Amino acid sequence: MENKDLVCPICGEPTNVYYGNARKDRLCYKHGMMANKKEIILNENGIYSK
Numbered sequence: 719m720e721n722k723d724l725v726c727p728i729c730g731e732p733t734n735v736y737y738g739n740a741r742k743d744r745l746c747y748k749h750g751m752m753a754n755k756k757e758i759i760l761n762e763n764g765i766y767s768k
């Protein structure tokens with residue numbers, strides 16, 4: 719998988735990639751952690767909010 723175009727939809731930082739696999743939601747590390755903790759939620763429109 720190419721890493722280009724893989725940027726966080728919230729802040730535009732590079733998508734968090736571990737072991738060669740990018741997050742399907744394209745979140746960066748910081749926002750990925752927030753999503754894991756349910757601090758932000760992805761709705762049907764692809765918008766995250768608290």
Ligand SMILES: [Zn+2]
Nearest residue numbers: 726729746749
């Ligand atoms: Zn982000």
